[in-house]
Amino acid sequence: MSTPAQRPAGANAGAKKRPYRKPAQDPARRLAFDALRAVDERDAYANLVLPALLRKAEQDVNFTRRDAAFATELVYGTLRMRGSYDAIIAACVDRPLNKIDGPVLDVISLGAHQLLATRIPTHAAVSATVDLARTVLTEGPAKFVNAVLRKISQHDLDTWLEQVAPPYEEDAEEHLGVLFSHPRWVVSALWDAIGVWQPQAAGRTAMEALLAADNARPEVTLVARPGRSTVEELVAALDEDATEPGRWSPYAVRLAEGGDPADLRAVRENRAGVQDEGSQLVAAALAAAPLEGGADARWLDGCAGPGGKAALLAALAAERGAALLASEAQPHRARLVARALEGNPGPYAVITADGTRPAWRPASFDRVLVDVPCSGLGALRRRPEARWRRRPADVANFAPLQRGLLRSAIDATRPGGVVGYATCSPHLAETRVVVQDVLKGRDDVEWIDARACLPQVPDLGDGPDIQLWPHLHGTDAMYLALLRKLR
Structure with missing residues (x-):
């Protein structure tokens, strides 16, 4: 569907008149x-x-x-x-x-x-x-x-939508765009992605389920940071009727509607936090990926802002005696990362640095995560205005940075170490295509089957990379590819 009318920024033109009656204040x-x-x-x-x-x-x-x-x-x-x-x-x-x-x-x-x-x-x-x-x-x-x-x-x-939407048979993408309030280009991109990841179910029903999930109010999900809090502690601190365990992450607790995370002592003390289950799974999969040779002592989050994944990685690293370096290019986001990591018992450091011009030596890390900047089409539940703000050109504009960050992440990883490339978008141009382009002509990197690192999660596609979906997994549409550095 065409993009909604741009709202002019200015106030109503012309001289203001006094209302004929004083309106009720709401x-x-x-x-x-x-x-x-x-x-x-x-x-x-x-x-x-x-x-x-x-x-x-x-x-x-x-x-x-x-x-x-x-x-x-x-x-x-x-x-x-x-x-x-x-x-x-x-x-x-x-x-x-x-x-x-x-x-x-x-x-x-x-x-x-x-x-x-x-x-x-x-x-x-x-x-x-x-x-x-x-x-x-x-x-x-x-x-x-x-x-x-x-x-x-x-x-x-329903009656209005029947009147204003074109028939599905004449223009399926525009029809679904009007019914589910998505720009036509987003509908097209999501349909292409489903066709790759779920080809056996990439029809109208699947698209309607995905677009409806984008319009549903997302659950508030908490993360119990390992070694600092537990799922049991979070559940015990709340009314049992107000919580449910996470579907897939062992660290997740889902909060009932109306629950306030700030009421929890563990959240106030930074031992737990608010984090979508998809983001938790990205960190958990990187931590579970098998290494070859060498130690498991130095981890890097190369795009750490605003700090949710870095906080979970730091907690997981601390349990193994490993240290995390969290790097973020933007100073204000680096401050958010530092705040998220406060109190972590293990060694960690937060720096402000551009991941494409690394402040570290090559082959320095055993595990590296780059959750790259992207269009954010995987989080439309949380940022509904993004669907109207983004344009197809934005996807292309992110491409050089995404490829640069992945190349730097590979260079930062020791032989036998693991790289995680993640992004909160299902758009093929931001996910699998990026990884394929970066690996083209390289024989020093191999894919790891990321599905094996999340055996509890169904419907991840044919691998080796994985795509989460709001309508299938109840998460943001996070993408993850795991790569091993060979030499």
Whole structure:
């Protein structure tokens, strides 16, 4: 599907008029609007801007947990379904969406989400959203918002999507893009990837399951860092009804909706943390990969920011008496890595360095991980706005850096040592193609079957590399290739 209309950054043009009545103040809806404007105006990420807005709002004693939960649902729900809502809004207006002022379009989108994806009564959704419009816009745009929302309220979501999506038989990718609110190019890339990894099931059903999983609210998953915390400790510290063990990682605990990781002492003390199970599996697989000859004493995380995998690797290394060097090119991310590793009992160091111009000698490490920068298409559940922000050219722009980091990682590994190339994307141009290109013409590196390092995880494909999927594994779509340096 085509990308949703770009929201103009400026406020509504023209002189503001005093509303004919004072609108009711709704802190949750106003907060959600402010978050959407930050995403549109400053290219902010919702998972970064929303917590700051919530912390500020919670200083008001009248702002409740229910308000916070509602505001969170409005922000993430609206961003996830923005493509579908834009198609519906376009059918209800007499002008192109890019001719509608950005703040106005955001208010309408918030109202559309309430009407089409929540149990809020129609009259309440319309009335409260129009009141929001009177607060943040002016009376003229508020009347326009009211008229559009009343048109939207005439049908439910399924009926609208039947009307605005092209038939599947005529354009399958556009059809699925409209139904599941993904840009057409992303649908195409995901379909190509599924065709490689799950060719026996790469049809409409699999694509619908994957796109639906991208739109589902992700679970909060905790990691009990080995030697510092245990799954049993985390479960015991919470109501048993509020937790479930991880599906695949021996270090994972899944938190029930509404659970707050900050309530856990182990999290506050940095002995445990929040980490997607897919990221845990990447670190666990690298640690489980067999070495040939030599010691197992020096580990490197060459792209360590913001520090989740580095913290788990440091804990696993400490159990073996190994040391971890965590390197991150960006100073502010290196500080996050240092914070994540605080208190680790084993030897470790955090440095700010460019992995493509290494600050270490060649063949210095037994195990090396490079979780390279990428498009982030594997984490659309967590960063729903990324699907509208990314372009196909971004994938190509990351390619030189990804290849450079992998080459440097191989050079940093001793003979018999292991390299892990990971990325949070299922796009073939960021995953298997990168590894194949780097290994082309080299006879000093071989693939390791990564599936053997995660025997408990099903549906990993034919190997030797692995691809995790949100609809199959309940994780982000992490990719991992394991390579052994031969000489």
